Amino acid sequence: MASGDQDPLLLLRQSIASGSTILPTASADPSAPEVKLSQATHLTFVTPSRVSLPIDTPTRFVSNDTPVDLRSIYFAWLNREVAIPEYNTFASQLNDELGGKGQVRKFAFVERLDLITWLEGASEESEYIKPLAGDRDGTTSTAAAALASKGAAAPAIGATVGRSGKGTVDPRLAVIYNSERKMGDRNSVLRGIKPTDFSHVRKHAAQFMSKKPLHPSSSNISNNPSLATHQKPRRPDPIILLSPSASSLLRMSNIKSFLESGQYVPPDSLAASSSSGASMLHINRLMKEIDPNRPMRFILVEGPEQFKPEYWSRVVAVFTTGQSWQFKNYKWSNPTELFRHVPGIYVGWRGEQPPESVRGWGHRVLNIGVDRWKETGLTGMDSSRWRDREAVEGIWKMIESNMRSKGWRRDQAPSSI
Known part of the structure; x- marks a missing residue:
């Protein structure tokens, strides 16, 4: 060929x-x-x-x-x-x-x-x-x-x-096509093969449709005919920034198991080693207050080095250890200004006070505590970590609430934050 x-x-x-x-x-x-x-x-x-x-x-x-x-x-x-x-x-x-x-x-x-x-x-x-x-x-x-x-x-x-009869068809596709169920068109489904005029229904529906407000998305399409001939753009994936600090309790190696499974493991443990070399991850989470029918995919990265300007409108959370050098290359390098636009998350050991810098950044930085890790058994897994899920749900609740307030919807994302 x-x-x-x-x-x-x-x-x-x-x-x-x-x-x-x-x-x-x-x-x-x-x-x-x-x-x-x-x-x-x-x-x-x-x-x-x-x-x-x-x-x-x-x-x-x-x-x-x-x-x-x-x-x-x-x-x-x-x-x-x-x-x-x-x-x-x-x-x-x-x-x-x-x-x-x-x-x-x-x-x-x-x-x-x-x-x-x-x-x-x-x-x-x-x-x-x-x-x-x-x-x-x-x-x-x-x-x-x-x-x-x-x-x-x-x-x-x-x-x-x-199946137009022109050209050739791959044999595997031919098998699939032969198993297809034949579907009729609108007329054959409603009234058989004889075409039926339903234009009179439009007169009865007009009095109801005129009283119903147009959906914002449909109004935009009607005002711009060029949009009506194109497929609606896909909603972009929200982004979560992690702290690159070696002292962070959550790194690329263990963040996925924490946010998806609700269980904390140390970033350098054997249970977390499978994702230790990844530069980016994505996790799925059903945000019921935004889209109850399909999970949203979140992108997790440690830094914005490869960000385009429009990516910042997709950032929904920033994990931090309280070290301000983390924000050097951010759009807002001042932590106080940053957390006016994006909520912060500090994860530390339960019972310990967060750093003074975190406390000084105010209520826009969520302080979450997890139980200290205890090595148990041959597998090194601590089976008593039932409170980790409670901490994770608190993080997702804060992220979802902020996303709704910023304009995230089932079929769209905010243009700015």
Whole structure:
């Protein structure tokens, strides 16, 4: 199959799902040997059939209205486990080795997280990935991505995935289509195959609709016709900032188990070591007062080094140890000013007074105490930590209350905080 008939993103995701080899090569020949990424001119995929694509091929992943090349996508995947500062350092080193023959794009942390999540198959949609050509509603690309995440062969861009009789259909898709339940249209469901005129119902409904106020979102669409032809933008994920201090009781290694499971473990314990190398995490939490039907995904990071200005409107909480150097690179470096916009959270040992700096910042910093850790048994787990969940619920209650007051809704986020 010609390289022009293959989508680079789907090929990469399919290869990751199947665990097949991806080789940087210095030739368009699919059998060429592997070379260093700085010397590569092509990227060779072994599955489903051996095919090589130019490494500077533009992809459907768009950053700042610019398609990102295949080399940058592949480099971000290779360095998915490293922290943002190391990732930026490695990218600069590779750019030096390329010597002007190419340039690796450095992703912002939200773009990088979104890309890695999609490539791993944990998400079937991405706000940064455009649909395939001729697939405005995303049906073809979503179906192909779903097959790729299961290790199936992704259809070529030029192949017809539908059942119009034109082109070819992947055999796996054909099996799925044959099992589909046939659905009728509006007329056949309501009154059989004979079209029925329901225009008279509009006259009866007019007296009720005129008295009902328009929903703010529908009013905005009616005032701006251009919005009515586009899909509603996805609500962005809220962000929680952690303290990078080594003295913090909550770090990237144990924050997920604390906020999701309601149990505290020391950040350097064996139970918390699985997330110790992560530079960002995401957790899910059902915020009933904002959206009772679907959980919200929160992004957790230790610092705002890769923040764009608009990311600050998504920050919903800041964990602190009371050390003001933590806020040096924040939008508001003065703690008093910071906690007027974003609520703070201090977690210390139960029964101990918080630092004087925390007390001086006022009621906008929530003081939470947890019981001291006691090593018990061979597993090192303390089974008596039943009060941890109470502390966690207090934190989430404060975050949810603040989010509601700032304008977080089921389908929108605030433009400023």
